[in-house]
Amino acid sequence: MVATVADLVHGQKGVIKDFSEHILPIKLLELGCLPGNIVELVQVAPLKDPIYINLSGSHIAIRRSLAQCIELDIIEDTKAL
Secondary structure (H helix, E strand, O other): OOEEHHHOOOOOEEEEEEEOOOOOOHHHHHOOOOOOOEEEEEEEOOOOOOEEEEEOOEEEEEOHHHHOOEEEEEEOOOOOO
């Protein structure tokens, strides 16, 4: 199963791996939504849409449908509790 930005939980991070759709808004690419960059889930709106993420230091809101197109490698938190 492929993880996407929509699968992240609050505070979880992932490295952008690929896009399931080849058409993404140019503005999103300009903000750093490129393979290899880290994305962190900041907040999810009460009705699950939009999703607020931290992308290269910018907090942006994207629709859940768009978040499902951004494939990730989840970064596992290895800190001991």
